[in-house]
Amino acid sequence: MDKREFKDKVYEELAKITKSMANPHRLEIIELLAQGDFSVEQIAEHTNLPVANASQHLQVLKVAQLVDINRQGNFIYYRLANSNVFKAWKALRELGVERIATIEKLVKDFRQSKFKFESVTIEELLQKLESGKVTILDVRPQTEFNKGHIANAISIPIDELKERMKELPKRTEIIAYCRGPFCVYADEAVAILNKAGYKATRLEEGFPDWQIQELPVEVSLN
Amino acid sequence: MDKREFKDKVYEELAKITKSMANPHRLEIIELLAQGDFSVEQIAEHTNLPVANASQHLQVLKVAQLVDINRQGNFIYYRLANSNVFKAWKALRELGVERIATIEKLVKDFRQSKFKFESVTIEELLQKLESGKVTILDVRPQTEFNKGHIANAISIPIDELKERMKELPKRTEIIAYCRGPFCVYADEAVAILNKAGYKATRLEEGFPDWQIQELPVEVSLN
DNA sequence: AAACTATTCAATAAATTTATTGAATAGTTT
DNA sequence: AAACTATTCAATAAATTTATTGAATAGTTT
Numbered sequence: 041m042d043k044r045e046f047k048d049k050v051y052e053e054l055a056k057i058t059k060s061m062a063n064p065h066r067l068e069i070i071e072l073l074a075q076g077d078f079s080v081e082q083i084a085e086h087t088n089l090p091v092a093n094a095s096q097h098l099q100v101l102k103v104a105q106l107v108d109i110n111r112q113g114n115f116i117y118y119r120l121a122n123s124n125v126f127k128a129w130k131a132l133r134e135l136g137v138e139r140i141a142t143i144e145k146l147v148k149d150f151r152q153s154k155f156k157f158e159s160v161t162i163e164e165l166l167q168k169l170e171s172g173k174v175t176i177l178d179v180r181p182q183t184e185f186n187k188g189h190i191a192n193a194i195s196i197p198i199d200e201l202k203e204r205m206k207e208l209p210k211r212t213e214i215i216a217y218c219r220g221p222f223c224v225y226a227d228e229a230v231a232i233l234n235k236a237g238y239k240a241t242r243l244e245e246g247f248p249d250w251q252i253q254e255l256p257v258e259v260s261l262n
Numbered sequence: 263m264d265k266r267e268f269k270d271k272v273y274e275e276l277a278k279i280t281k282s283m284a285n286p287h288r289l290e291i292i293e294l295l296a297q298g299d300f301s302v303e304q305i306a307e308h309t310n311l312p313v314a315n316a317s318q319h320l321q322v323l324k325v326a327q328l329v330d331i332n333r334q335g336n337f338i339y340y341r342l343a344n345s346n347v348f349k350a351w352k353a354l355r356e357l358g359v360e361r362i363a364t365i366e367k368l369v370k371d372f373r374q375s376k377f378k379f380e381s382v383t384i385e386e387l388l389q390k391l392e393s394g395k396v397t398i399l400d401v402r403p404q405t406e407f408n409k410g411h412i413a414n415a416i417s418i419p420i421d422e423l424k425e426r427m428k429e430l431p432k433r434t435e436i437i438a439y440c441r442g443p444f445c446v447y448a449d450e451a452v453a454i455l456n457k458a459g460y461k462a463t464r465l466e467e468g469f470p471d472w473q474i475q476e477l478p479v480e481v482s483l484n
Numbered sequence: 485a486a487a488c489t490a491t492t493c494a495a496t497a498a499a500t501t502t503a504t505t506g507a508a509t510a511g512t513t514t
Numbered sequence: 515a516a517a518c519t520a521t522t523c524a525a526t527a528a529a530t531t532t533a534t535t536g537a538a539t540a541g542t543t544t
Contacts, residue, residue: 043446044310046368046372046446047290047444048286049368050365050368050369050444051286051287051289051290052286053358053365053368054286054289054354054355054358054365055284055285055286055289057354057357057358057361058280058283058284058285058289058354059284059530059531061280061284062277062280062281062283062284063277063280063531063532064270064273064274064276064277065273067273067276067277067280068269068273079490079491080490080491080492081490081491088266089533090533090534090535091490091491091492092491092492092493092533092534092535092536093532093533093534095490095491095492095493096492096493096532096533097532098491098492099492099493100531104361105361106357106361111540111541113489113490113541113542114488114489114490114491114540114541114542114543115489115490115491116490116491116492121361122360122361124353124356124357124360124361125357127353127356127357128350128353128354128356128357130353131346131349131350131352131353131354132276132279132280132350132353133276134346134349134350135279135328135346135347135349135350136275136276136279138344138346139279139326139327139328139343139344139346143272143275143276146268146271146272146275147272150268222269222272224265224268281500281501285501285502301520301521302520302521302522303520303521311503312503312504312505313520313521313522314503314504314505314506314521314522314523315502315503315504317520317521317522317523318502318503318522318523319502320521320522321522321523322501333510333511335511335512335519335520336510336511336512336513336518336519336520336521337519337520337521338520338521338522
């Protein structure tokens with residue numbers, strides 16, 4: 041094998057992996073699976089895809105070895121194959137957010153149209169945790185919280201927040217988080233809480249970003 | 263704009279960026295541009311593409327805002343738009359190297375078919391630098407060395423190594439590096455040097471990996 | 485074993501990406 | 515201004531990716 045042939049094969053392989061990510065639905069699936077494992081049906085519902093279609097995209101990811109499966113009864117659960125998959129997604133996300141004004145604008149327009157809040161980065165949250173009392177609020181669905189969450193976070197899914205917000209302290213600062221920077225549950229939570237007189241801010245990033253940095257988490261052993 | 267519409271647009275934009283990278287030639291171009299800027303002709307030559315073809319791939323990268331241009335006389339020089347582009351490439355590369363046994367195998371087969379040497383990681387090199395004397399040898403073409411290189415590295419392009427190796431110390435350990443883990447100049451250098459009685463090893467990663475970690479470099483101001 | 489359920493498969497048409505070729509363009513040098 | 519050079523553009527055919535639909539499959543429950 042000569043040098044050119046070798047190179048061609050290396051880049052060919054890398055391109056295969058990159059292609060397996062290069063689709064809006066598959067990027068969304070990867071982001072979702074960063075929260076934990078999900079069945080095909082659940083993935084289809086979350087991403088608004090017909091099941092057969094979701095399944096096809098999952099096959100593409102499986103062939104590229106970005107996801108693993110785990111059969112339980114009639115259900116097949118998909119999960120990310122390893123943490124490098126999330127790292128690659130994160131790098132692409134950061135490239136996107138920095139480079140494409142469109143995305144920034146989309147995010148801002150959407151957030152500002154309903155709410156207009158500042159957010160706190162993971163680093164800033166760590167500083168706050170060191171210097172004083174902060175309540176961390178996880179507003180993702182209960183099942184995602186159960187799969188893994190930031191250590192000491194309180195779980196109140198966004199749908200239950202209105203009835204259950206009395207469980208939260210009125211005085212201490214509340215940082216709400218969800219799946220990632222594009223997830224709007226945290227924005228909704230901040231809107232609800234601030235209106236009711238709480239002191240709430242959203243975390244810019246999501247649980248997987250926290251976890252990948254090896255910060256303290258509580259995960260289910262399943 | 264409702265939630266689903268917002269999500270669709272975000273992932274659509276991210277997929278556009280990802281697609282712009284999802285091609286073997288474009289991945290190779292990105293890796294090359296991580297060394298510095300190059301004209302279309304140079305890029306075409308390095309990647310073994312017809313000029314018109316290279317130009318088309320560069321347009322794709324330009325539209326996605328992964329590269330910038332800089333006209334000088336008749337030549338147009340392309341460069342990476344910012345360090346996040348290299349970070350994304352690096353994340354994909356690491357995902358690839360870890361996940362796809364094929365690539366590992368390709369790299370090993372190719373290296374072992376001609377040479378079979380161990381390599382040193384950036385971290386290991388840093389330790390060596392702390393604990394004793396090491397000569398760092400840059401075997402990339404002179405122009406790439408001039409654009410930027412590891413601080414205190416000596417430049418001897420691989421083509422000139424046989425005649426010029428007497429410039430190198432026989433006693434101290436030599437670490438040779440080039441463009442990145444898929445670049446084989448460093449392997450060739452190690453083979454030549456060890457045969458001649460030098461103590462040489464290759465650096466696993468390349469100059470851009472060193473630079474992105476904000477380790478000491480010498481760069482041209484151009 | 486039959487009925488059921490979640491998922492995958494297969495076929496197809498439409499959309500997108502790619503390589504190839506030759507011409508056009510934007511700037512430089514004479 | 516004419517000749518020249520590097521790069522881009524435009525058109526096209528071939529290859530690949532995608533969504534859609536209905537059927538098939540692998541396993542579970544009755």
